[in-house]
Amino acid sequence: DAGVTQSPTHLIKTRGQQVTLRCSPKSGHDTVSWYQQALGQGPQFIFQYYEEEERQRGNFPDRFSGHQFPNYSSELNVNALLLGDSALYLCASSLANGVGEQYFGPGTRLTVT
């Protein structure tokens, strides 16, 4: 039973560039949520995707956008990168009709220089 996978593991980008992070949910899961975790902080909710639509969004600017594909995998896109976007980006999958338990991937470490 495949767990949540994310790619790439690490990424270094330059300020102003754009980045795309990818996530494959746990087998059987249909909902994907994205989180940003700055060093020493708890994860902050970016948005959640279900049925290829953004269902809920946290307090993040429009530079952060996402997509969910028919196979439930998802992408997180960040445009016009800022130094403050450097963080661990976590993807979590769950079942829309489940009890709310989320399964997290190992994360993508993004460094913006």
Add this chain to the structure above:
Amino acid sequence: SQQGEEDPQALSIQEGENATMNCSYKTSINNLQWYRQNSGRGLVHLILIRSNEREKHSGRLRVTLDTSKKSSSLLITASRAADTASYFCATESNTGNQFYFGTGTSLTVIP
């Protein structure tokens, strides 16, 4: 701002002792979950307690929830060195689909 706040920020205990960490939150919730994170990697789900439950057990873990005080506690009994990690509480808002994490408690268990 984040929904939850954990207390203490850091905790260091001897192996075999019990570890207790607390979480406070701000708004009405569907459920509260505790997660563990090792060395800045992915989070591992430990236990979920629904808003209509007061206490739940799973192995060496005991979680309590007091919705009137908007607080929860996680007790790890008979701690082991392998329990060393950061622990986070997360709440699902009662509107659903939004999850808020606290600031975390860093637990160190000394062998």
